[in-house]
Amino acid sequence: MSDYIYYVNGEFVPAGAAAIGLNDLGLVRGYGVFDLLRTYGAAPFGLRAHLERLQRSARQIDLAQPWTLDEIETIVRDTLAQNDATDVTIRIVVTGGASPNFITPQQHPSLIVMLAPVKAYPSSTYERGAGLITVDLPRFMPTVKSLNYITAIRGQERARAAGAIEALYCSAEGMITECTTSNFFVLRGDELITPDADVLGGVTRATVLDIAADLFTVVKRPIRYDELATVDEAF
Secondary structure, three states, X not given: OOOOEEEEOOEEEEHHHOOOOOOEHHHHOOOEEEEEEEEEOOEEOOHXXXXXXXXXXXXXXXXXXXXXXXXXXXXXXXXXXXXXXXXXXXXXXXXXXXXXXXXXXXXXXXXXXXXXXXXXXXXXXXXXXXXEEEEOOOOOOOOOOEOOOHHHHHHHHHHHHOOOOEEEEEOOOOEEEEEOOOOOOEEEOOEEEEOOOOOOOOHHHHXXXXXXXXXXXXXXXXXXXXXXXXXXXXX
16 A cells, blocks of 8 residues: 555545644654554554553653543554555654744644554564674663654664664663664573663563563663673574
8 A cells, every 4th residue: 555544633644645834843853752563464563552652752751642542542543444454554653743933842742643564574584683783872861762863863874884684772881772773682591681771661572571471581681792792692
């Protein structure tokens, strides 16, 4: 499906006609949050958990959020119903809304729901693995899923130039946190280890940890870069 129907501030519009004001704080200041999930078939995975994280992110940056979880969930499901599509990603965006002076929030945020095809990795990625690079880049409020992706984009561009699939944040002190768009785990023996500080609370991460609790000893702690040579698996 080439032209999805989006939800933009109370209206369903074709993707090509979707628009917000040029003085929207999400555009001119990067003031906003988003969340991203996918459907399996027509069913959104972990929708409620993603919406709860969206609201947490908004609270952390003092962004007005006049909608209840139930209201946003209804909007998301109505957007899916407007589209004859399966296996899509759902991007839910809340911005600071229009601002006459381009900086002061007016407490009238924008709410946008967009759909896109799911990006499928080739089977070789799962069969043979994929390369990462490490990057030491400054990060602002890593526990917020913010619209400001300067650091992540810089990391991804470096990864792309190096022929890697992702960039892994590693501080000057050699501490690993997460990748630009994903959480990070290592498996050593019967221990599944993942960083738990200065990382985004991933919904998929939480699902992995729930499943792993019956199979491994789950350890949430910092990971040092020099540990990576001693692990059995990393993902």
